Amino acid sequence: MIRVAFALARREFVRFMRQPHRVIGTVAQPILFWLFLGSGFNASFHAPGMNGVSYLQYFYPGVMLMMMLFASIFSSITIIEDRDAGFLQSVLVAPVSRMAIVLGKVMGGVSIAMVQTLIFTIAAPFLGMPLGLPSLGLLILAYVLSSAGFAAMGFFFAWTMRTSSGFHAIMMVFLMPLWMLSGALFPLENAPGWLHAVMIINPVSHALVLMRGPFYSAPAQLFADHRWLLALGVTLVWDAVFLLGSMARVQRREKGAPA
Amino acid sequence: MIQIENLTHVYPASRKTPARTAINSLTLTVEEGQFCILSGPNGSGKSTLFRILCGMSLPSAGTIRIAGHDLFKEPGKARAEMGVVFQSPAVDKHLTVGENLRLHADLYGLSASVYAERLAEAMAWTDLKDRLNDKVDTLSGGLARQVELAKALLTRPRLLLLDEPTTGLDPASRRNFIDALHKIQRERRMTVLMTSHIFSEAEDADRVAIMKAGNLLAFDSPQNLRGRLGREMVVLQSRGAVVLEGRIRADLHLKTRRHGDEIRLEETDNGASLPILEKLLATFRDDIDSIAIKQPALEDVFIHLTGLQKSDTSENGEVQ
Numbered sequence: 008m009i010r011v012a013f014a015l016a017r018r019e020f021v022r023f024m025r026q027p028h029r030v031i032g033t034v035a036q037p038i039l040f041w042l043f044l045g046s047g048f049n050a051s052f053h054a055p056g057m058n059g060v061s062y063l064q065y066f067y068p069g070v071m072l073m074m075m076l077f078a079s080i081f082s083s084i085t086i087i088e089d090r091d092a093g094f095l096q097s098v099l100v101a102p103v104s105r106m107a108i109v110l111g112k113v114m115g116g117v118s119i120a121m122v123q124t125l126i127f128t129i130a131a132p133f134l135g136m137p138l139g140l141p142s143l144g145l146l147i148l149a150y151v152l153s154s155a156g157f158a159a160m161g162f163f164f165a166w167t168m169r170t171s172s173g174f175h176a177i178m179m180v181f182l183m184p185l186w187m188l189s190g191a192l193f194p195l196e197n198a199p200g201w202l203h204a205v206m207i208i209n210p211v212s213h214a215l216v217l218m219r220g221p222f223y224s225a226p227a228q229l230f231a232d233h234r235w236l237l238a239l240g241v242t243l244v245w246d247a248v249f250l251l252g253s254m255a256r257v258q259r260r261e262k263g264a265p266a
Numbered sequence: 267m268i269q270i271e272n273l274t275h276v277y278p279a280s281r282k283t284p285a286r287t288a289i290n291s292l293t294l295t296v297e298e299g300q301f302c303i304l305s306g307p308n309g310s311g312k313s314t315l316f317r318i319l320c321g322m323s324l325p326s327a328g329t330i331r332i333a334g335h336d337l338f339k340e341p342g343k344a345r346a347e348m349g350v351v352f353q354s355p356a357v358d359k360h361l362t363v364g365e366n367l368r369l370h371a372d373l374y375g376l377s378a379s380v381y382a383e384r385l386a387e388a389m390a391w392t393d394l395k396d397r398l399n400d401k402v403d404t405l406s407g408g409l410a411r412q413v414e415l416a417k418a419l420l421t422r423p424r425l426l427l428l429d430e431p432t433t434g435l436d437p438a439s440r441r442n443f444i445d446a447l448h449k450i451q452r453e454r455r456m457t458v459l460m461t462s463h464i465f466s467e468a469e470d471a472d473r474v475a476i477m478k479a480g481n482l483l484a485f486d487s488p489q490n491l492r493g494r495l496g497r498e499m500v501v502l503q504s505r506g507a508v509v510l511e512g513r514i515r516a517d518l519h520l521k522t523r524r525h526g527d528e529i530r531l532e533e534t535d536n537g538a539s540l541p542i543l544e545k546l547l548a549t550f551r552d553d554i555d556s557i558a559i560k561q562p563a564l565e566d567v568f569i570h571l572t573g574l575q576k577s578d579t580s581e582n583g584e585v586q
Binding site for chain 2: 261262
């Protein structure tokens with residue numbers, strides 16, 4: 008199963024790298040977003056309990072999350088293209104585990120998202136947010152776990168869709184708010200009560216906690232921090248739910264009505 | 267190799283369309299090593315049957331065994347025995363020929379040494395040798411089809427399923443494709459089931475199945491199928507075919523069938539065609555545009571069988 012998943016993931020990655028405009032577009036857009044918004048809000052930003060944190064710094068993991076979120080989810084969109092182009096049918100008739108088909112796509116999405124985010128991570132030391140090696144390790148773990156969850160969610164929704172424009176529309180309506188209410192743009196602490204509640208149940212905000220942690224706390228502290236551990240737990244459950252859900256969707260074969 | 271028993275497939279009703287029976291209690295056995303063509307007019311249910319055979323959908327009722335494995339209960343085992351060539355391309359156009367073949371080998375778990383050997387084998391019968399590093403996108407239609415076939419054969423399937431594989435090819439490429447397929451099928455004693463509209467492709471087959479409205483009308487060798495029509499027939503063209511048909515029936519007491527402007531007298535005994543032709547010319551010369559004696563081809567059998575069915579059971583294929 009692992010071999011099949013790797014072979015399929017490699018295909019995703021190779022395809023991505025062969026489309027340079029896709030590479031440039033997905034990396035450049037969040038960076039511009041970060042620079043423009045970050046510079047604009049920098050002077051007026053004061054996070055409670057985060058003295059001395061500039062908005063460019065505060066927003067940095069948020070943009071990272073945005074990159075991760077969009078890269079992962081939209082890599083799953085290719086399942087619609089695969090179905091249209093006919094490639095998917097040859098995978099479906101192969102004697103391969105259905106989970107391998109899901110994992111192939113998800114691992115492909117994770118690897119693509121990783122390339123982008125890792126490029127972006129190079130900026131961290133220059134922002135005055137240096138990362139030790141153990142922290143970097145935890146950060147990468149956070150990338151992989153949250154990216155896998157997003158990619159699996161994308162797979163789950165894309166599987167039954169017939170056009171990629173429909174997927175775009177739904178994901179924009181769905182994803183943008185999730186991202187905005189995750190604490191990526193502004194801290195959760197001074198938001199009104201109802202908004203705060205939404206943020207708590209939003210899985211994307213947990214992914215953000217997971218990513219922001221390594222920048223501000225040492226790994227030992229994180230493993231003692233119940234908020235970070237909760238975020239880790241939520242993300243793991245999220246991964247499992249959508250991976251299994253996607254597998255169930257692939258497994259389901261269209262069935263004739265009772266005769 | 268393939269045992270289909272009482273297979274029925276009903277497409278469920280939706281808001282706009284009523285339920286539709288695509289396959290109606292079909293039973294069919296394809297022996298190991300046979301080259302079998304599955305034919306039928308559009309909407310006959312052959313595409314549905316193909317989808318079910320390659321394990322993409324589940325029927326309403328019935329069983330299929332592939333090389334002894336129950337296709338619905340042990341799909342993994344059945345899938346491992348077969349190769350599939352789809353009508354639409356099933357390779358990744360953005361990858362090279364070699365990358366596509368490699369990916370396929372990975373999906374079927376071929377080891378590196380087996381893959382190298384099979385690749386060499388494939389290069390021997392295809393024209394892809396110099397194109398391995400080219401993207402499939404850049405290949406001609408004929409070469410792209412060769413990739414599909416080479417890919418499916420890489421795993422040495424005991425059963426090869428093909429869905430109208432020559433659609434869109436020019437006649438020369440089509441010939442090449444079919445010849446290569448026949449050659450490999452004989453060498454490997456592989457079982458082949460191929461859907462096709464093209465009767466020249468069916469003439470060399472061991473068995474031809476003809477479907478119509480979800481029913482199996484005939485399943486026999488091409489020779490026996492041709493035998494069903496007698497040996498010869500008289501075919502004539504006329505602009506007033508409707509009137510002429512009536513007069514031939516009334517005046518000469520002959521059995522006729524009409525397809526548009528064409529009238530056919532199919533049930534003629536050997537040697538009887540020429541006298542009939544002479545009689546027709548003598549009686550109706552002015553109404554006849556052209557007339558000929560024809561040896562039946564598979565296409566004629568097909569038209570005979572599928573045309574017959576239409577008038578008899580027009581309701582067949584609807585769920586009451």
